[in-house]
Amino acid sequence: MALRAVDENGFVLDILLQRHRDTEAAKTFLTSLLGEYDGQSQ
Numbered sequence: 001m002a003l004r005a006v007d008e009n010g011f012v013l014d015i016l017l018q019r020h021r022d023t024e025a026a027k028t029f030l031t032s033l034l035g036e037y038d039g040q041s042q
Contacts, residue, residue: 001017001018002016002017003015
């Protein structure tokens with residue numbers, strides 16, 4: 001299942017939910033996602 005949300009700054013966040021857990025893939029995904037927003041002014 002895929003979800004899409006918009007944060008308070010108007011950024012679109014796409015989230016993929018799966019039945020099985022892949023911890024390493026989740027860490028990689030979140031690190032990548034947070035890296036995209038690093039350094040942007042608030």
